[in-house]
Amino acid sequence: MPTTEQLGPILNDWRTVLGDNATAGAEFEGRELWPVTATDGRCYFLKRLGPWRNLPLADEFRVLRHLAARGILVAEYLITDRARLYAGAIEDSYVLMPRLAESRLDRRAVLALEPVIGAAVADLHAALAGHPWPVASYHEDIVGNLRRELDLPPDLAEAYEARRDRVIDDLTGLPEQLIHGDLTIDNVLLGDVIAFIDLDHLPYGLRLWDLAKYLSRRLRCPASEAAEALPHLSRFLSGYQQRSPLSAAELAAFPSLIIGAGVIEISYLRQVLSGALERRRLPDHERTLWATVEALRWQLDDHDSIAEAVRST
The missing domain is CATH 3.90.1200.10 (Aminoglycoside phosphotransferase (APH), C-terminal lobe)
Known part of the structure; x- marks a missing residue:
């Protein structure tokens, strides 16, 4: 599992979105998910796509885009500076999405x-x-x-x-x-x-x-x-x-x-x-x-x- 320091080259694929000084926090244990703070302070999640993929990434992206267009609040994947849906090698790839607001309720x-x-x-x-x-x-x-x-x-x-x-x-x-x-x-x-x-x-x-x-x-x-x-x-x-x-x-x-x-x-x-x-x-x-x-x-x-x-x- 990569360390937060090793994620730097991955985050660079979204340099336009994240800026030059983005930081990744500690992994959510066992979930292959890292909180990322952009240079401008906005918050995201970096997610490693595991080996058990249920559908092609392009299909998932199209569904997310469709839901958002219908007014459903979802975390859409952000396109990299290379105009791809993911960063890294296809067999070990990552996606970036905005961190959506939530409330902790009793x-x-x-x-x-x-x-x-x-x-x-x-x-x-x-x-x-x-x-x-x-x-x-x-x-x-x-x-x-x-x-x-x-x-x-x-x-x-x-x-x-x-x-x-x-x-x-x-x-x-x-x-x-x-x-x-x-x-x-x-x-x-x-x-x-x-x-x-x-x-x-x-x-x-x-x-x-x-x-x-x-x-x-x-x-x-x-x-x-x-x-x-x-x-x-x-x-x-x-x-x-x-x-x-x-x-x-x-x-x-x-x-x-x-x-x-x-x-x-x-x-x-x-x-x-x-x-x-x-x-x-x-x-x-x-x-x-x-x-x-x-x-x-x-x-x-x-x-x-x-x-x-x-x-x-």
Whole structure:
């Protein structure tokens, strides 16, 4: 991994934007992302493109440009002084993007903002559905993933097996479109305007998958905090539906998708932890796995509470 000093030649490719005295801060641990301050004081991020690319960089750039033109706040990649999208060798390349403003809000403030967040995600989906060109990404086959053998703790494997057929039936045949693909709470920046980052997946899949990715993080809590967490789901979905109503089938399937998101994530995290799947491990990997397991336990035990929160929208 390069040191901040070694990034100097990379930053020079954006000399017009960054000036002669740009500085790179310490890497965000495990994320191959460096904060950069330009000579004029403006702030950016330098991102190293890893080996697991989900789509061509040109496609990603076109989608970002399209979203920005539709009024969606995203971090567009900046063109280098060589008129390229990236700096460095193609097999070890970097992109530069502006650092978007965000606010650190407590849980109560986030809860109050959930309808606005939901509406912003609906606008994102409408813009993605209107992208005019093909995107050479992948298909997020949620139903196929749920049919495969999953790496789960024994108690969760047994509880999920009892519900698997219902989950798969609920999710089969729902409409698909171009989606964000990694819409976690970390990739939704809160502020005066909701912003979206890390649009480097962009698969074709259920729009519900984005909602479930986001809300499964809001519901990632022990059973003792479930009653406090569930209003996030109902308020977010209310805001989303004001912009883009979900069908009766999508609403009926949503509780099953929360369960599906949990089992898929736990299986993924366990496979990475065991080495069965070669992927980057973040510093909080084990803590995230533990929290997701604890959350899924109460979600399987108290599935009706999730369904009731959906109905309340």
